[in-house]
Every structure is written in C-alpha cells, then in structure tokens.
Amino acid sequence: MQLFGERLMEAVKTRRTHVVVGLDPDYExxxxxxxxxxxxxxxxDEAQMKAACYREFLNGILDAVVEDAVAVKxxxxxxxALGAPGYRLYEELVGPARSRGLLVIADAKRGDIGSTAExxxxxxxxNAGADALTVNPxxxxxxxxxxxxxxxxxxxxxxxxxxxxxxxxxxxxDLRLDxxxxxxxxxxxxxxxxxxxxxxxxGYSSVGAVVGATHPQEGAALRALMPAVPFLVPGYGAQxxxxxxxxxxxxxRGLGAVVNSSRAILYAYRQHPETSxxxxxxxxxxxxxxxxxxVAGLE
Amino acid sequence: MQLFGERLMEAVKTRRTHVVVGLDPDYExxxxxxxxxxxxxxxxDEAQMKAACYREFLNGILDAVVEDAVAVKxxxxxxxALGAPGYRLYEELVGPARSRGLLVIADAKRGDIGSTAExxxxxxxxNAGADALTVNPxxxxxxxxxxxxxxxxxxxxxxxxxxxxxxxxxxxxDLRLDxxxxxxxxxxxxxxxxxxxxxxxxGYSSVGAVVGATHPQEGAALRALMPAVPFLVPGYGAQxxxxxxxxxxxxxRGLGAVVNSSRAILYAYRQHPETSxxxxxxxxxxxxxxxxxxVAGLE
Numbered sequence: 053m054q055l056f057g058e059r060l061m062e063a064v065k066t067r068r069t070h071v072v073v074g075l076d077p078d079y080e081x082x083x084x085x086x087x088x089x090x091x092x093x094x095x096x097d098e099a100q101m102k103a104a105c106y107r108e109f110l111n112g113i114l115d116a117v118v119e120d121a122v123a124v125k126x127x128x129x130x131x132x133a134l135g136a137p138g139y140r141l142y143e144e145l146v147g148p149a150r151s152r153g154l155l156v157i158a159d160a161k162r163g164d165i166g167s168t169a170e171x172x173x174x175x176x177x178x179n180a181g182a183d184a185l186t187v188n189p190x191x192x193x194x195x196x197x198x199x200x201x202x203x204x205x206x207x208x209x210x211x212x213x214x215x216x217x218x219x220x221x222x223x224x225x226d227l228r229l230d231x232x233x234x235x236x237x238x239x240x241x242x243x244x245x246x247x248x249x250x251x252x253x254x255g256y257s258s259v260g261a262v263v264g265a266t267h268p269q270e271g272a273a274l275r276a277l278m279p280a281v282p283f284l285v286p287g288y289g290a291q292x293x294x295x296x297x298x299x300x301x302x303x304x305r306g307l308g309a310v311v312n313s314s315r316a317i318l319y320a321y322r323q324h325p326e327t328s329x330x331x332x333x334x335x336x337x338x339x340x341x342x343x344x345x346x347v348a349g350l351e
Numbered sequence: 352m353q354l355f356g357e358r359l360m361e362a363v364k365t366r367r368t369h370v371v372v373g374l375d376p377d378y379e380x381x382x383x384x385x386x387x388x389x390x391x392x393x394x395x396d397e398a399q400m401k402a403a404c405y406r407e408f409l410n411g412i413l414d415a416v417v418e419d420a421v422a423v424k425x426x427x428x429x430x431x432a433l434g435a436p437g438y439r440l441y442e443e444l445v446g447p448a449r450s451r452g453l454l455v456i457a458d459a460k461r462g463d464i465g466s467t468a469e470x471x472x473x474x475x476x477x478n479a480g481a482d483a484l485t486v487n488p489x490x491x492x493x494x495x496x497x498x499x500x501x502x503x504x505x506x507x508x509x510x511x512x513x514x515x516x517x518x519x520x521x522x523x524x525d526l527r528l529d530x531x532x533x534x535x536x537x538x539x540x541x542x543x544x545x546x547x548x549x550x551x552x553x554g555y556s557s558v559g560a561v562v563g564a565t566h567p568q569e570g571a572a573l574r575a576l577m578p579a580v581p582f583l584v585p586g587y588g589a590q591x592x593x594x595x596x597x598x599x600x601x602x603x604r605g606l607g608a609v610v611n612s613s614r615a616i617l618y619a620y621r622q623h624p625e626t627s628x629x630x631x632x633x634x635x636x637x638x639x640x641x642x643x644x645x646v647a648g649l650e
Contacts, residue, residue, distance in 0.1 A: 129470035192519030220491030
C-alpha cells in the first residue's frame, strides 16, 4: 500500500502539474446549453433537475481537465445544498474522477469527536471512496484519530485547516499566544506531529495543511516550519492570488504544494464567449498549470 | 417572527425541561426487534436497510421523548455514513420532530467561507428546515455571516463550538494567549459579539455556544463571561458528566443552557432489559429532566 503523501507527490511529478480543480457547482453559473438540456418538467423536483445538470457539467469538466490536473476537490456544501440527490451525485463523482487517474479530495472541513469522527471518516474515505478529506483542527488530537488510522492503514490523506484564505482568518488563526507564536503556527506544529508516522520516501507525510494562497509570507514561513507537510492551497484565481504569490509554498524540488482553483476554471467560458465551456476550462487549467510549474522552478 | 434565543428559552419554560435528545443512530446498538423487522433481503442495499431501521427507531424515540425533551440534536455524521439514503432520512426527520413541538438542532459542525458557507446555511437551515446549526469558529467572522443573516431574518439559531467535551479540547481551545486569556475565552467574546443584534426579551441571543458538561469550572466561568449566550451542553451521560456538574451552566432563573444526551437515552433499553426500548428511553429522559430541573434551581 502506498501512503497518500507519496501518491500525491508521485502524481505531481508524473502528471507534471500542481493544479487541483475545485468542483463547486452553482446552477446560476452553468452554461445555458447544460441548463436547456434538463428542463424542470423532466424531473420530479428542482433538486433532481439541478443534480442532473451538475452531473453533466462536472463529468464534462473532468474530461476537459484530466490531462492538466493532479486532483479534484469536491466541495461538499454545494452537493448538500441539493439534499439527498446532491449527496448521491457526490458519491457518484468519486469513481469517474479516480478512474481518470485524478486524486479526489473531499472538501468537507469536518471535525467532531470519538464515534462521530469515526462516522465521518467512514462516510467520506471508506464509503464515498475519496483519497483525502479536509478537516478542522479546533477539537484537537482525539478528533483526528479515525482519520489518522485510515492514513496509516488505507493510504488515505487529510488536509487540516491551518491558515485559511479568507480575510477573517485573522480573527482566531492569527491570535498571538503567550509563547510568542501565532495560533496557526502552533496548529502547524500539531499537524507536523500528526503526520509523523506517515512519512513517505519523497519526504511528505499523509497529513497535509490547508494554507491560503492569499498569504504569501505566511505560506513561505509555514513551508519552512512544516517541511514534511503537503499543502493544499486555496484562494488562487477567483479569490485574487496569482502564481507569483506561491513561490515560497514549494520546496527546492518544486514539490510540496498543490493549488486549487474552482470558479476561475469551471466558469472560464463566461470570460471567453468565443469558445466552448469545456475548451475554456481546459485552457484555463493549462494556463494555471504552466504558471505554477514555472513558479515552482520546474523548467 | 420570533428570534431563536427567545424561542429556545420559551420552550424550556413552557415544556419545563432542559433536555436535548441526541439522535446518533448506530445499527449495532439498535433493538433486535427493529433490526428483525427490516431484513437485508427486503432492501436494495445495506444502506437502505439501515436507513429503514433508523427511520423506525428514531420516530419511535421521538414519540417516547416528546413530553420530556425541549429539542432533538441530529448528529449528521451518522446519517452521512449511510450516504444518500441517510441524508434523505435526516431531511425526513426534521418535519416530524418540529410538528411534535420539538426544536431541531442540526449537529453538523460546519465551517467554511463565502458562498460555501452560504450553501451550508441553505442546506441545513432553509432546505432541511432545522431551527439551529452547530458551527466551528476556526475560520472567523466572515465564515459565520450566512448563518447570522438567517438568525436575524428567519429566526434561526446557531451554536458555535467554544469549549468541547472531549479530552483533547485542551490542545487548541485551552492555549494561553499573550493577553492572558485562554483561546476559548477569546472565542467566547467573539460569540457574544456575533449575537449582539439578536438579543431577545429573555436576554438570550440567537448565537449560542457549545460548552462541554465535562468542564464544570470552565462552564461556570463562561456563563459569567457570556451572559446573553445560550449554551448547548454535550457530554452528559455516556461521556461521564452528571447533573451536579452543571449547576454553574444555568443563570439565576434556571435558564441559559440546554443539555444533550444521546446514547444514554437512545440505548437505555440495554441497561433495562425488563422494559421496552421506548419506555426505557422515556424513563431515562424523565430522570434527566428532573435532575436538571433541580440543579437549575427550579422547584
């Protein structure tokens, strides 16, 4: 069994891309041909109609980005917002993404304790079959245990929120501790410790960190503080960060971080009315891939 | 429109109980007659069979506890662990619980940003129709905004994790800040601020706090620090805390906290083989109701 940290870094090297495509479906932003193909009256209710639109659109996106992405990140909230049909679609997307060779990150930001954390791990890593899950550290070590067990025993990964991309991440994450550190730096140390038993030959463990692209200085400092921790980096594109902001997120080999973009890829067709939505998504992914590859110092 | 803080305190006073029954279904612990009524071969797959068992069991629990509980807390993880059939069951339980006069708290511990937080609020408060949702504060103020909007405009509530009941809650929540406070105390101040615009005539806002019953001293200190914040208190019963630990969680009027018990109520029949599972759950709820009523200083 290959550990997740190794699978992720191998995938970056062999697929030659750091791009994670975020699947954040939004009915209002879907191409008009996708919406027209699924009229409301053909479905039992609105949620089933929207789920059918999302299914067609997201499978089309998978086809468009498969050559240029290393992973997809499924944002659970948009699926839950459709209720049970949305939840079913989430489960149905994991297989097709994995069979195309993409890693699947379930962006659920779950965090609970004991048997409840165990149920979340079962839901997303065992049953839905995602390769990795995002989790929230606020409840501490015992809330991570079911996920850590699957990292060791089943080659799964997790990404713990450390320093998120939103403006109010300062409210709690940046609080100064009596030790002089900021809170997110202490969380980073905890994350390093949680991953220690899952180090791979590439040097990266199966316990990653979410570090927002909107914080270039903090990202570089965290790269040094957590040398064995892979980063999942949100905030690129629609949230305002560019490739240049990410130089410090990579290690000297150009590894150590994968970077997510959701809306800028999914809805690229809105900026390029002359091209199809799939071509627009493909081109946006290719541009992002090339920009990151350069910034990571790889030819 | 009545605000949530008022609805909650009115319900405690008129129903004369602080008990929240946690709905944490676990197939292995279900009564044998419930399991026998739903043989595997009668369903398309195991998840649908388990969902049918949960449906029968949880509706039976609602009937058993309706006179003695003020709310139910639906633990999303156990429903997600069944995939789409579980998610559907969650949505199907909210209506019957509310029509019996119980408030419904969706224990989802969600926390995300911007349009994603909006999607979670839509999923649980609008679509599923829960009265309140548990949320994680790690991402800060902007992650709470969609929930705060629904608190003001739709009478919904939220409970923010402040000091949780698990042993590792010390890892992050108890960190000492350079101001001398512990982190959870700072979070408590933020929670007070988030609720300020939703104060009710009873003095309680619509933004509550999760404070574990396993921390009696911290609970009493937090009660003083957040006089307008209603508490949702987990950790009673199966996690080891008793009514005596909760004296300081109530205000001088005996209000201000509702207390959850999940397994000790749901599976009370396992301790009382002489009685039916519904009667055992009812009796356990009544005992807890009486013990809390006394400790809260109400006759």
